[in-house]
Amino acid sequence: ATTSVTLNTGAIMPTVGLGTWKSKPGQVEHAVEFALKNGYRHIDTAAGYQNETEVGQGLKASGIPREQVFLTTKLDNPDQRNPAAALESSLKKLDTPYIDLWLMHWPAPMTRDGKADKGHDWLDTWKAMEDLYLAYPEKLKAIGVSNFSVEYLQRLLPVARVVPAVDQIELHPSCPQHDVVEFCQKKGIVLTAYSPLGSDNSPLLKNEVVNRIATKYSVSPANVLISLHANKPLHTVLPKSVTNERILSNAKIIDLTKEDINDLHGIDKTHHFRACHPGWTGFGSLGFPDCE
Ligand code: A2P
Numbered sequence: 034a035t036t037s038v039t040l041n042t043g044a045i046m047p048t049v050g051l052g053t054w055k056s057k058p059g060q061v062e063h064a065v066e067f068a069l070k071n072g073y074r075h076i077d078t079a080a081g082y083q084n085e086t087e088v089g090q091g092l093k094a095s096g097i098p099r100e101q102v103f104l105t106t107k108l109d110n111p112d113q114r115n116p117a118a119a120l121e122s123s124l125k126k127l128d129t130p131y132i133d134l135w136l137m138h139w140p141a142p143m144t145r146d147g148k149a150d151k152g153h154d155w156l157d158t159w160k161a162m163e164d165l166y167l168a169y170p171e172k173l174k175a176i177g178v179s180n181f182s183v184e185y186l187q188r189l190l191p192v193a194r195v196v197p198a199v200d201q202i203e204l205h206p207s208c209p210q211h212d213v214v215e216f217c218q219k220k221g222i223v224l225t226a227y228s229p230l231g232s233d234n235s236p237l238l239k240n241e242v243v244n245r246i247a248t249k250y251s252v253s254p255a256n257v258l259i260s261l262h263a264n265k266p267l268h269t270v271l272p273k274s275v276t277n278e279r280i281l282s283n284a285k286i287i288d289l290t291k292e293d294i295n296d297l298h299g300i301d302k303t304h305h306f307r308a309c310h311p312g313w314t315g316f317g318s319l320g321f322p323d324c325e
Contacts, residue, residue: 034263034286040198041221042175044133046103048263049284050075052227052273054082060275065091068280069102077201077225077271078127079107080119081138085126093128105134105201107179110143113150113158120165124172131172136179136201137162156189163195177201177223183216190220201225201271203309205237205258206300218267226262226270230255232308242300246293256285261297264289
């Protein structure tokens with residue numbers, strides 16, 4: 034299993050990062066501080082999570098020097114027409130001079146009142162993100178995308194001046210997205226798995242195959258689900274927790290055999306689900322067949 038990957042920029046990204054989607058105000062500062070004090074060096078947030086200020090406070094409170102932490106945030110859908118202002122806002126809220134990785138959160142521009150912004154093309158947003166990355170290397174160490182299916186990447190790559198460093202997508206045994214994974218690996222784009230446990234109240238934690246493998250290695254089901262990604266090339270993974278014991282435990286990565294991985298890949302055949310259904314009118318499926 035790997036403990037870090039190298040981005041196409043040459044930067045090192047720790048394999049396991051703390052996820053903060055759905056981490057509530059009043060909880061996330063502590064979670065970030067606790068994770069960093071206990072060995073995490075990778076934190077994932079987003080403007081859309083509305084917790085950047087607290088994440089920044091947790092980072093400060095940990096006492097870990099900024100340059101030792103890999104920090105990701107994301108451009109929110111309603112900010113796609115004005116990435117420059119959104120970048121400044123994220124830097125200010127996180128109270129940091131730079132972001133290690135800035136992602137387009139969805140290839141889905143939206144208006145402030147939550148509707149599809151059909152007059153704006155996400156490809157123009159990427160061009161603006163590239164401009165910012167090229168103009169301000171001291172503020173942006175890498176740029177990438179999130180929730181991009183193969184068809185979206187195929188539209189982006191032929192015109193990209195900067196190949197995305199990362200595609201952050203939902204990945205777990207019930208949502209394996211093998212097509213996106215293979216495509217990104219061929220292009221040297223790092224995959225980051227969100228909702229690796231299947232998000233809240235996940236049936237995967239009770240899954241028989243997951244539990245059998247967990248018992249074999251004397252670890253928890255969560256350790257198996259997180260380690261699945263650490264056993265694949267060009268993968269990083271973002272378990273979310275606001276619970277001290279789980280934050281500690283989730284950092285433990287084990288080696289899995291090819292057979293374990295094959296068994297985990299079999300789960301999707303009978304137990305498929307997505308934790309994240311954007312369901313935005315006007316966007317269609319975003320190229321994900323089960324994301325209508
Ligand atoms: P909590 O944050 O209250 O600890 P995902 O990473 O797939 O989004 O999953 C996050 C969900 O899984 C949250 O509800 C989180 O709860 C829970 N969780 C995180 N780590 C563990 C663990 N080791 N065992 C069981 N549940 C966990």
